[in-house]
Amino acid sequence: MDVLIPKKRWSWVARWWWLVVLVLAGIGVVGLYWPRPGQRLHVAASRLTISPVTRGNFQEFTAIDGVVQPLHTVYLDAAEAGTVQQVLVEEGTTLTAGQPLLRLVNPDLQLEMVNRETAVYELMNNLRNTRNQLLQNRILRQNQLADIDFQLAEARRVFDTNQALYEQKVIARQDFLQSQNAYRYQLRRRQLTQQTLRQDSVAMQQQLGTMQESVRRMSNNLALMQRKLDDLLLRAPVGGRLSSLAAEVGEAKTRGQRLGQIDALAGVKLHATVDEFYIARIAAGQAGEVVVEGQAYPLRVTKIFAQVAKGLQIDLAFTGAPPPGLRRGQTLPIRLALSAKAPAVLLPKGGFYQQTVGNWAFKLGPDGSRAQRVAIRLGRQNPDYYEVLAGLQPGDQVVTSSYEGYADQQELVLDNRQP
The missing domain is CATH 1.10.287 (Helix Hairpins)
Structure with a gap:
């Protein structure tokens, strides 16, 4: 005769043991794939910027914007008070010396x-x-x-x-x-x-x-x-282009009031503002250059304004022929030299500096598939390059993009298949 055997139930102790085993197994699996300090990390190569270390002439410079202005500007002021009776020219007109501009009347x-x-x-x-x-x-x-x-x-x-x-x-x-x-x-x-x-x-x-x-x-x-x-008959004191003329028929003008200005056609200069950080390093005669349509044009500092307002105001003149077709008010990028050129090992600038402060970087191996963390030492810098003092040699390939998200890794594995 068959006997009914009752079904055994797990005790609470067994249940807790199995729960602990599952948690530990999960932690182990996650640990296999979760990056930890000192481990390598797979990174899509398309997300990185890789720059070569080169040898060349290093020069400290600061990038500023220069505004095109005429080399000489003559201002027109009313020598006598009067009412504008007749305006004889318009703004933008090219003038000759002595040409009548406007007529005032003073009974x-x-x-x-x-x-x-x-x-x-x-x-x-x-x-x-x-x-x-x-x-x-x-x-x-x-x-x-x-x-x-x-x-x-x-x-x-x-x-x-x-x-x-x-x-x-x-x-x-x-x-x-x-x-x-x-x-x-x-x-x-x-x-x-x-x-x-x-x-x-x-x-x-x-x-x-x-x-x-x-x-x-x-x-x-x-x-x-x-x-x-x-x-009362205002004439052009010099030849040039009438850049402004503030006068309307019937308008009353006082003695000494500014009426306009004439831009001499003899040449142009650039007016720029330099950050106050560089005040002690700016001097008259300092060199610079501006690149227009791929061609570099040398400049030199001709005037430093004494008053400092939101930066140091300077004027720069072209040492040779200026670029053709420049217009008043046009903005050009200027590279103002802060030191002489000297041979150095150069590393292009990039976002990696924010995480490393120039103390280390990821350098690619010979096959280019891995980037190893190496200690480096950087010196001076300009808007384009860092000066490498130690840790890198010309020909090395360095990851120069931002290291955010993997700054704690020792090695990066470049995966060209990842998007």
Whole structure:
């Protein structure tokens, strides 16, 4: 007779043992595939940037942007206040020296000019009248002198005759003395008249000189006023391109107000801003270059502005012919040299530096399938390269892309099949 055997149930102890075994087995499986420090990591080659280590000339430089400006700029200011009556040219026009640009009108200045002209004409008329009057007085004095000379000659004749007769005792002494006194009187009279004529001549010359000097000063003032009127017609002081002209018909302009500017066509320069970090390393004459359409054009620093506002402002000029077709306001990338060129081992810059700070890098093996972590030492840097001091040699291949996600690995296995 069959006997019913009851089904055995697992005890709680057995259940916990099996649970522990399963957890440990899972951890072991995960550990086989989960990367740990010191292990290798499979990485898709397409996700990496591999750069060669080369030998070449290293130069420290900073990359800045330069704005094209004319080599010389002439500003146009209003020499006199006035209202714009006529605009004769437009912005962008190529000008010649002396070409009229705009005309201002100033009624007060014109009225003052008329008043000064009237004053000059009145003074010149007074000078003419005074000269005529002085000449008439001189002629009158000369006529008086001629009359005195005649009377003196007659008195001398009578005196000489009476003297001879008196010596012959023909006439009385009284008649002789009378003729003698008359002669002496005419002689003294002539001396006084000559002295008066000389004094009048000197006074006339002084008075005429004073009036002529007054006329000369007023004429100069009149010429200055005329130049002020001429300044109401604004002309181009130099040839060049009129880059701006702020004037509209009927607009009032004050003296000294900026009206526009002229860009000389003799050449161009680049104006740039350098980070304050490099202030101590910037000097006049410092070299740089700009590349336009694949061709390098050398530059040199010609001016360093004293005021530092959001960086150091500098001007750079082309040492040779500038690139053709440059326009004012155009921006060009500049490589400003901070040191001389010197031979060095070069490593292209990349994102790996953020994780390694230049202390190590992944270097590819001979077959290019693996990248081993190696210690390196980097020196100076520029926007393109690091200077390698130790750990790498020319010809080595280095992973230069970011190491984020596998910075703790010792070796990378490059898998070309992974996307």
